[in-house]
Amino acid sequence: MRDADRAAAGRSPAHLAEKSGGTQAMTSMQPLWWFALPVLLLPVWWHMRKRERTRTDLLATARFLPAAAPQQQRVLRWSDVPLLLARLALLAALIAWLAVLAMPWKGDTVFIDPSLESSPWAAQQVQSAGMGAATREPLPADLWNWLARNEHEWRPEARFLILAPHAGMPALPPHLAHAADLRLAPAAAPPAAAPSAPPRERHITVSAPAERLPRWQALFAAFSTSADGASRYVISDTPGAATELIVWDRPGAEPPASWKAPLWWRTASKNGKMQTPQGLTWTAPQWPLHDVDAARALYERWQAATAPPSPYPMPAQTLKAERNKPLPIALARSPEWLALALLALFAIERILAHARRR
Structure with a gap:
């Protein structure tokens, strides 16, 4: 192996990325705006117009000459x-x-x-990935969508190392222009005796009716003992904001008509489910249920209908760069510089325009 090969092999990926950083090109998130470049011709056309008027004085001997209509010739010249350069640069910017x-x-x-x-x-993980000199940033809340909107700020050869205790599975697989390594922290042991x-x-x-109310109370009392007693059902005769x-x-x-709730149970001729202005309604021919299996179901x-959705966990994995350049996104912001x-x-354009009028 030659000395140059040995030196290249010994360099870290971060060093190689810094060396190749001078070859990066600018990225445009809304490239259709470049079709407006012909607007730069307007200042050129405006400056090349002859806007100065020459003063005409009559000579005393001109009365002996035959009358002739004055003729003017427009001369295109730079002024x-x-x-002009300031206005061109302003429009281009x-x-x-x-x-x-x-x-x-x-x-x-x-x-x-x-x-x-x-x-620790x-x-x-940072040392094993060879990214000890890499920049650290806090983990965004919506990671994959945030990266898709902002990855144009990173050089093409940049890499992402993502360290998180857990990650939710996105609806679609991430397709980024940079390689990303997702690593999840090991789950912590549960506390010995949690209160x-x-x-x-x-x-x-x-x-x-009064004769059927005790049956409903007994049914919800049985529901209160389910799921290790995590819920306690409070029965009232009129609904409130928390019902x-x-x-x-x-x-x-x-x-x-003023009664509203997310869910209704009503007695009807058959089982069914329908959405009404007062809330989602479940119907059954006989309430309350007397069968234990039917009550459990x-x-x-x-x-299951009222439980909050929980995201499916995303396993640790390495995502390869699947795009040559970031996506053109309409919501991307221009840099501050x-x-x-x-x-x-x-x-500068205003100062030069004022100086010309003076």
Whole structure:
């Protein structure tokens, strides 16, 4: 092996990325704005017009000459070249700002969850990935969508190391322009003796005849003992803001229009489910249920319908770069340096225009 090969083999990926950083090209997130470049011809046309008028004086001997209509010849010539250049640069900077022109300047980056900042596991993962000199940034909340919107700020050869305690599976596989390595921290051991949390109160409204009300109370008392007593069902006769279920066990009668809840149980001729302005309604021919298996099935169906969705965990994996350049995104923002350049060029153009009038 030659000395040059040995030197290249001994360099870290971060060093190689820094060396090749001078070859990066600018990235445009809204390239259709570049079709507005012909607007740069307007200042050229404006400056090449002859706008100066020559003063005409009559000579005393001109009365002996035959009358002739005056003729003017328009001469195209450059005028106020510094002002012309300032206006051209101002329009070019404006189009670049609208096209979200960005210079990718960031290198290898470690996205780390704040809870893992000081953990030995995170330091070990950074060293094993060869990204000890990489920049560290806090882990965004919506990681994959955030990377798709902002990865134009990173150089093409940059890599991502993602350290998190867990990650939710996205609806679609991430297709990024940079390689990303997702590593998940090992699950922490559960505490030895965690105190039991008090049961959560769940408010229920029951409207039923007096002879059927004890059966509903017995049914919800049985539900309170389910799931290790994590929920306690509080029964009332009128709904409130916290009511999540209304039981209307009065066949042939309609509930008040002001009663509203996310879920209703009503007595009807057949089983069914329909959405009404007052809430989602489940119907059954006989309430309350007397069969233990039917009551258990109803309880499980109720809990599954009201349980908050939990994201499917995403396993640790290495994602290869699947795009040559970042996606053109309409919501991407132009960099701050381009806005400052636009403001400076506008000030210069105004100063030169004022100096020409003077």
